[in-house]
Amino acid sequence: KQEVTQIPAALSVPEGENLVLNCSFTDSAIYNLQWFRQDPGKGLTSLLLIQSSQREQTSGRLNASLDKSSGRSTLYIAASQPGDSATYLCAVHSGGGADGLTFGKGTHLIIQP
Amino acid sequence: NAGVTQTPKFRILKIGQSMTLQCTQDMNHNYMYWYRQDPGMGLKLIYYSVGAGITDKGEVPNGYNVSRSTTEDFPLRLELAAPSQTSVYFCASSVPGGKAFFGQGTRLTVV
Numbered sequence: 001k002q003e004v005t006q007i008p009a010a011l012s013v014p015e016g017e018n019l020v021l022n023c024s025f026t027d028s029a030i031y032n033l034q035w036f037r038q039d040p041g042k043g044l045t046s047l048l049l050i051q052s053s054q055r056e057q058t059s060g061r062l063n064a065s066l067d068k069s070s071g072r073s074t075l076y077i078a079a080s081q082p083g084d085s086a087t088y089l090c091a092v093h094s095g096g097g098a099d100g101l102t103f104g105k106g107t108h109l110i111i112q113p
Numbered sequence: 114n115a116g117v118t119q120t121p122k123f124r125i126l127k128i129g130q131s132m133t134l135q136c137t138q139d140m141n142h143n144y145m146y147w148y149r150q151d152p153g154m155g156l157k158l159i160y161y162s163v164g165a166g167i168t169d170k171g172e173v174p175n176g177y178n179v180s181r182s183t184t185e186d187f188p189l190r191l192e193l194a195a196p197s198q199t200s201v202y203f204c205a206s207s208v209p210g211g212k213a214f215f216g217q218g219t220r221l222t223v224v
Contacts, residue, residue: 004155031210032210034212034213036213041218042217043117043203043215043216043217043218044156044203044205044213044215045215046212046213046214046215049211049212051210089155089156091213093210099158099161099171100161100171100172101146101158101213102155102158103148103155103156103157104155105154105155106155
């Protein structure tokens with residue numbers, strides 16, 4: 001059974017810092033991996049999707065990497081801003097990609113102004 | 114663009130009551146999913162569907178039922194509500210291998 005772990009569970013940093021969120025998964029036979037953002041009381045917004053054949057994806061100040069063989073992914077946030085404060089969730093699609101995502105518990109990020 | 118729409122946003126049920134959580138998407142996605150999110154936990158998959166007329170169980174299906182008569186709609190039915198079903202429920206949709214789009218969630222309390 002696939003399990004996804006996110007470290008740290010919570011992180012508080014001053015504005016302007018670069019930071020890294022970590023995600024690990026137990027079964028390397030994944031279809032793809034997604035990073036989501038969740039604001040309090042809201043739904044999830046997909047930030048980056050990395051297919052199993054890819055090593056990284058970038059969107060603005062966000063960069064996600066994938067090392068499938070070691071079961072790890074990182075989300076790099078450059079020049080953090082207070083508006084980046086949210087919970088960040090990592091999720092993997094195993095098998096053929098149809099049978100749902102397996103989520104980590106998330107990293108609660110606070111950017112101090 | 115509406116995306117994925119869930120109704121209601123909030124609901125309080127008494128033990129033993131039943132209800133249907135509605136989910137509709139306007140992106141013509143074949144794949145649709147229902148998840149629940151409990152405090153401090155990751156999302157857990159309840160049911161999923163790869164197309165109209167096709168549904169399958171996820172990790173935590175007990176106490177729930179689904180149907181998929183159209184591409185757009187994927188309702189989730191709770192037949193006999195129990196306190197353990199107090200949670201936030203999210204519906205999502207995607208194309209095969211694509212980004213998942215989530216609704217805003219339904220916060221359900223069973224008392």
